[in-house]
Amino acid sequence: MKSRVNGKLKDGSKCKVVSGTHKGKSGIVRDVKKSKTGYVTITVLQATTGERFKTLARNVVAQG
Numbered sequence: 245m246k247s248r249v250n251g252k253l254k255d256g257s258k259c260k261v262v263s264g265t266h267k268g269k270s271g272i273v274r275d276v277k278k279s280k281t282g283y284v285t286i287t288v289l290q291a292t293t294g295e296r297f298k299t300l301a302r303n304v305v306a307q308g
Contacts, residue, residue, distance in 0.1 A: 252306035259288060264303040276301070 253259065253273055260270040271290040278284050284301035 258307040259304045
């Protein structure tokens with residue numbers, strides 16, 4: 245499976261979730277990983293609440 249991640253998603257970059265369960269949330273990218281099946285997952289740390297959640301990188305767009 246090929247991943248569709250652009251090269252802009254790195255630890256510490258700002259992002260916004262545009263689809264999936266966490267749609268509309270934004271924060272800072274933490275912990276980028278690739279699973280055995282080829283999907284790229286990231287942990288997003290919300291600046292406002294400090295909440296962390298995991299999502300697929302294909303659901304995220306880099307900001308700024």
